[in-house]
Amino acid sequence: MSSFNILSIAGTDPSGGAGIQADLKAFSALGGYGMSVVTALVAQTTTGVTEVLDVPPEFVTSQLDTLLGDVRVDAVKIGMLSTTGVIEAVAGAIDRHGLTRIVLDPVMVAKSGDRLLAADAIEAVRSELLPRADLITPNLPEAADLLGEPEAVDLDGMRAQAERLVKLGARRVLLKGGHLDGENSTDLLVGPEGEAETFTAARVATDNTHGTGCTLSSAIAALRPQRATWSQAVGDAKRYLTEALRRADELEVGHGKGPVHHFHAWW
Numbered sequence: 155m156s157s158f159n160i161l162s163i164a165g166t167d168p169s170g171g172a173g174i175q176a177d178l179k180a181f182s183a184l185g186g187y188g189m190s191v192v193t194a195l196v197a198q199t200t201t202g203v204t205e206v207l208d209v210p211p212e213f214v215t216s217q218l219d220t221l222l223g224d225v226r227v228d229a230v231k232i233g234m235l236s237t238t239g240v241i242e243a244v245a246g247a248i249d250r251h252g253l254t255r256i257v258l259d260p261v262m263v264a265k266s267g268d269r270l271l272a273a274d275a276i277e278a279v280r281s282e283l284l285p286r287a288d289l290i291t292p293n294l295p296e297a298a299d300l301l302g303e304p305e306a307v308d309l310d311g312m313r314a315q316a317e318r319l320v321k322l323g324a325r326r327v328l329l330k331g332g333h334l335d336g337e338n339s340t341d342l343l344v345g346p347e348g349e350a351e352t353f354t355a356a357r358v359a360t361d362n363t364h365g366t367g368c369t370l371s372s373a374i375a376a377l378r379p380q381r382a383t384w385s386q387a388v389g390d391a392k393r394y395l396t397e398a399l400r401r402a403d404e405l406e407v408g409h410g411k412g413p414v415h416h417f418h419a420w421w
């Protein structure tokens with residue numbers, strides 16, 4: 155098989171920096187064939203979110219069943235889900251269609267501080283999606299919310315929380331350290347047996363951090379069918395994101411936290 159079909163199930167960003175728009179850019183840049191199922195229409199840009207229109211769960215199911223009745227899917231990235239009903243619709247489709255290589259980015263709050271997941275839907279993420287995902291990619295506030303604990307403040311705290319997320323039912327956890335300070339930005343991958351690996355990149359001095367989490371999770375999904383292990387896919391996805399962050403200053407998009415610059419990767 156030389157062509158890989160990668161599906162994003164997520165919300166939209168008209169400014170093209172986050173959500174489905176970012177996911178499709180990352181899929182293409184990394185050699186995947188990109189597809190998308192929309193869970194919510196979001197009026198947002200680099201400065202924040204104005205309004206969210208949730209897609210009815212039955213219509214999320216309709217999009218998924220229509221697509222999956224025709225097209226083979228080789229990997230899935232799940233992003234913004236918005237409501238409990240949409241979470242249940244996605245969980246049902248994963249089971250009905252036997253989807254595999256699932257990367258769940260448990261998106262809760264935008265960089266601007268606006269909520270992208272209803273507070274009462276966190277329990278559904280825990281019970282319906284954590285056990286169905288092959289890899290979850292929370293940032294520090296998301297990990298804390300999933301565990302009902304304060305945020306980790308260092309690498310030791312991150313490791314303890316990633317291990318607790320595995321105990322909670324996640325198969326693998328990539329806990330992202332972008333919200334900590336320091337000259338490096340380090341993410342921690344913890345696997346099913348508790349084995350841990352760090353992925354470190356020099357911190358890029360930029361305000362263009364809109365969509366970094368979306369880009370990383372999508373890059374992992376695009377690369378996983380092309381790599382032998384999750385660890386290799388994560389390592390190359392992080393290298394792609396770091397370079398896209400370095401190139402972000404070439405863009406002139408908006409007045410707030412701008413997007414990263416997707417580029418055709420060298421591999």
Ligand SMILES: Nc1ncnc2c1ncn2[C@@H]1O[C@H](COP(=O)(O)OP(=O)(O)O)[C@@H](O)[C@H]1O
Nearest residue numbers: 293330331332333339340356357358366367370
């Ligand atoms: N300034 C930065 N320089 C380099 N990497 C960064 C920077 N900010 C975030 N990252 C990386 O971007 C990814 C997303 O990180 P994070 O900000 O923690 O998540 P989210 O975008 O979900 O809030 C992680 O791999 C993190 O290490």
Ligand SMILES: Cc1ncc(COP(=O)(O)O)c(N)n1
Nearest residue numbers: 165166172173365366367368
């Ligand atoms: C539709 C949508 N999904 C996700 C994010 C979070 O983006 P980030 O990658 O900056 O955490 C967003 N702002 N909008």
